[in-house]
Amino acid sequence: MKSTTSALENDLPTDWMALDWQKELSNNITSVDELKAYLPLSYDEEADLRTVTEAHPMNIPRYYLSLIDPNDAHDPIRKLAVPAAEELVVAGAMGETTKDPYGDDKHDKGNGILHKYSYTALVVATEYCSMYCRHCFRKRMVGLPNHQTVENFHNAAKYIAAHPEITNVVISGGDPLLLPTHVIRKMLAALEDIPHLNFVRIGSRAPVVYPIRFADDELIDVLRDFGRKKTLQMPTHFNHPVELTSEAAEAIRRVREAGVTVNNQAVFLSGVNDDVETLTELMNGLLRIGVNPYYLYQCMPVARVRHHFQVPLKRGVDIVDEARRRMDGYAKRFKFIIGHDIGKLEICGRSGDTMVLKQIHARQEAPQECSRLLFRRLNDTGGWLDDLEEVDL
Numbered sequence: 001m002k003s004t005t006s007a008l009e010n011d012l013p014t015d016w017m018a019l020d021w022q023k024e025l026s027n028n029i030t031s032v033d034e035l036k037a038y039l040p041l042s043y044d045e046e047a048d049l050r051t052v053t054e055a056h057p058m059n060i061p062r063y064y065l066s067l068i069d070p071n072d073a074h075d076p077i078r079k080l081a082v083p084a085a086e087e088l089v090v091a092g093a094m095g096e097t098t099k100d101p102y103g104d105d106k107h108d109k110g111n112g113i114l115h116k117y118s119y120t121a122l123v124v125a126t127e128y129c130s131m132y133c134r135h136c137f138r139k140r141m142v143g144l145p146n147h148q149t150v151e152n153f154h155n156a157a158k159y160i161a162a163h164p165e166i167t168n169v170v171i172s173g174g175d176p177l178l179l180p181t182h183v184i185r186k187m188l189a190a191l192e193d194i195p196h197l198n199f200v201r202i203g204s205r206a207p208v209v210y211p212i213r214f215a216d217d218e219l220i221d222v223l224r225d226f227g228r229k230k231t232l233q234m235p236t237h238f239n240h241p242v243e244l245t246s247e248a249a250e251a252i253r254r255v256r257e258a259g260v261t262v263n264n265q266a267v268f269l270s271g272v273n274d275d276v277e278t279l280t281e282l283m284n285g286l287l288r289i290g291v292n293p294y295y296l297y298q299c300m301p302v303a304r305v306r307h308h309f310q311v312p313l314k315r316g317v318d319i320v321d322e323a324r325r326r327m328d329g330y331a332k333r334f335k336f337i338i339g340h341d342i343g344k345l346e347i348c349g350r351s352g353d354t355m356v357l358k359q360i361h362a363r364q365e366a367p368q369e370c371s372r373l374l375f376r377r378l379n380d381t382g383g384w385l386d387d388l389e390e391v392d393l
Contacts, residue, residue: 017247027062029059032053035058039078040070052088060082063211076239090304112124120167122172126179129205130210134305135267136305157194166196168199171201176203177219181222198231199230199231200232201233207262208248209243211245215254224259234263237264237265238286261292262290263294268299268336270308270310276322279320280331284328284331287331292333293330298310298336298339299383313378313382313383314382342359342363343359344361350378353379354376355375358374359371359374375390
């Protein structure tokens with residue numbers, strides 16, 4: 001783990017995995033005054049942070065804060081965790097923004113269930129995370145009152161049981177693994193006897209930002225016990241090689257030994273991983289600790305996110321293609337993805353200024369769109385499908 005020179009350096013734990021995961025959450029950095037004890041802030045930056053956190057709360061575990069170089073104002077881990085004045089920008093050169101780029105609201109079935117693809121049900125189990133990522137596409141929800149939290153997971157399970165077309169469930173949030181272990185056990189138990197479910201996924205960024213959670217033997221036992229009945233997978237979210245610490249590797253090791261397959265869904269982010277060397281090191285490093293590179297998402301056009309995190313597609317396609325040339329064989333298997341309202345689109349590459357995409361998932365009301373090819377004219381600023389002119393071949 002990288003060393004820091006913060007004012008409280010000597011007060012930081014030396015063995016993060018020995019901590020009580022629930023007690024350590026109370027030490028999270030949630031205010032600008034607390035942050036100032038760890039990171040130097042200019043007068044203007046402090047004022048901006050106070051304004052930003054009124055709209056989008058801050059929540060940073062001390063573990064993740066310790067990965068930041070306090071002397072580097074452009075540190076990529078800092079960009080992921082610490083609020084910035086750019087979050088006040090709601091319009092700019094990148095184009096329009098939206099509150100719901102993935103179309104979640106259109107597919108909300110109540111009880112926290114989002115049913116966009118016929119074969120997949122996503123259950124929003126909680127809106128709490130151990131860290132509030134600054135690039136979150138559910139930024140409008142996280143850290144705010146829980147109006148979409150599942151209050152009765154058994155009602156969600158009843159919906160799933162009544163829809164035999166659903167073959168897999170994603171338990172998401174927020175971060176469901178920040179729920180008490182006994183609650184996770186009950187949630188999984190509600191799904192284990194549904195015959196048409198082939199597998200269950202628990203989406204969590206805890207291995208990255210709060211690996212302390214996986215030192216809990218009871219949690220590992222819960223995952224192992226459920227995995228004996230149904231296949232269990234964990235999509236996680238490493239974005240930068242600095243996040244591949246010994247603690248994160250230990251968390252992944254424990255999860256894998258419980259029989260859980262771990263896949264990574266990174267987001268392509270300006271100033272974080274939008275260069276060939278960083279992407280290559282990230283994907284190769286994931287394999288080293290036993291995580292499968294699965295998706296690299298184009299940053300969504302979310303208000304207060306797009307204008308400082310989204311990479312123009314014309315530049316992004318070239319970065320990803322060059323990085324793939326340098327990666328290990330298994331590392332380059334990830335898909336470069338646009339998670340659009342119409343479904344998931346794989347960015348296959350470009351020929352000249354024409355970008356080629358293939359739709360790999362389609363909304364259940366338009367199944368004929370799956371597997372179609374799409375062609376768009378690239379320009380210098382366009383970062384989203386809707387920014388690009390359609391091309392007929």
